[in-house]
Amino acid sequence: HILTNKNILGVYAGENAAESIKKAIKSNGTANIILATGSSQFETLNYLIADKEIEWSKVRMFHLDEYIGINQYHKASFRKYLIERFLNKVSPLMETILINGENDALEECKRISNLIMKYSIDVALVGIGENGHLAFNDPPADFETEKPFLIVNLNNECKQQQVNEGWFNELNEVPNQAISMSIKQIMKSKKIICSVPDKRKAIAVEHCIKNQVSNLFPASILQLHPSCDIYLDYDSASNL
Numbered sequence: 001h002i003l004t005n006k007n008i009l010g011v012y013a014g015e016n017a018a019e020s021i022k023k024a025i026k027s028n029g030t031a032n033i034i035l036a037t038g039s040s041q042f043e044t045l046n047y048l049i050a051d052k053e054i055e056w057s058k059v060r061m062f063h064l065d066e067y068i069g070i071n072q073y074h075k076a077s078f079r080k081y082l083i084e085r086f087l088n089k090v091s092p093l094m095e096t097i098l099i100n101g102e103n104d105a106l107e108e109c110k111r112i113s114n115l116i117m118k119y120s121i122d123v124a125l126v127g128i129g130e131n132g133h134l135a136f137n138d139p140p141a142d143f144e145t146e147k148p149f150l151i152v153n154l155n156n157e158c159k160q161q162q163v164n165e166g167w168f169n170e171l172n173e174v175p176n177q178a179i180s181m182s183i184k185q186i187m188k189s190k191k192i193i194c195s196v197p198d199k200r201k202a203i204a205v206e207h208c209i210k211n212q213v214s215n216l217f218p219a220s221i222l223q224l225h226p227s228c229d230i231y232l233d234y235d236s237a238s239n240l
């Protein structure tokens with residue numbers, strides 16, 4: 001879907017997500033969802049918060065990725081983002097699984113991997129990084145690992161993007177590692193809703209949509225998903 005601007009894109013993605021959640025609740029009694037963070041998700045989350053028909057007490061939420069070693073009060077913390085922009089604004093969920101990047105990272109990966117393995121995911125909301133990353137799977141991404149969550153190294157390009165987006169003041173403040181949901185785990189979601197606004201994403205979008213699937217542009221894997229909706233604006237779609 002190519003839409004005029006970022007706000008409209010978020011609304012359409014939000015509408016799609018809301019319908020998918022309601023549909024899952026109707027057919028299974030519950031909905032298992034994955035939420036991403038980043039500016040691409042602002043309007044989508046606002047749409048979900050405003051939809052008063054969603055029965056949040058029947059929703060289980062997993063969290064896509066988190067920095068290692070950052071506390072939840074740091075402005076870049078993804079759990080801070082989800083708590084402040086989403087969880088505090090909806091009625092309590094059935095279960096909320098946030099990644100705690102301050103716990104022992106290996107143990108934390110095991111903990112959340114064991115939890116997510118118990119469920120099939122109905123809908124995942126994701127974005128794409130400027131370097132084509134999906135969650136924190138930077139290029140070259142591991143397309144093969146069966147681990148649901150893994151520890152990943154953040155490359156300098158990725159770190160610089162986080163500084164450019166204003167989440168950190170300088171490069172050396174950005175952690176070297178993160179816990180990320182794996183590519184295979186993301187791809188297991190029955191539906192994927194991917195929002196990619198802004199000119200800065202045009203090259204990543206071009207490689208991920210037009211070119212062959214390659215772990216050098218991790219989000220290109222979405223081409224292989226049977227039910228993935230990608231929302232672009234005119235700027236991010238400008239190289240297509």
Ligand code: GLP
Nearest residue numbers: 037038039040127128129135136
């Ligand atoms: C970070 C996250 C990704 C996210 C990306 C997109 O790098 N690790 O999961 O997809 O930001 O950012 P934005 O939402 O600003 O486009």
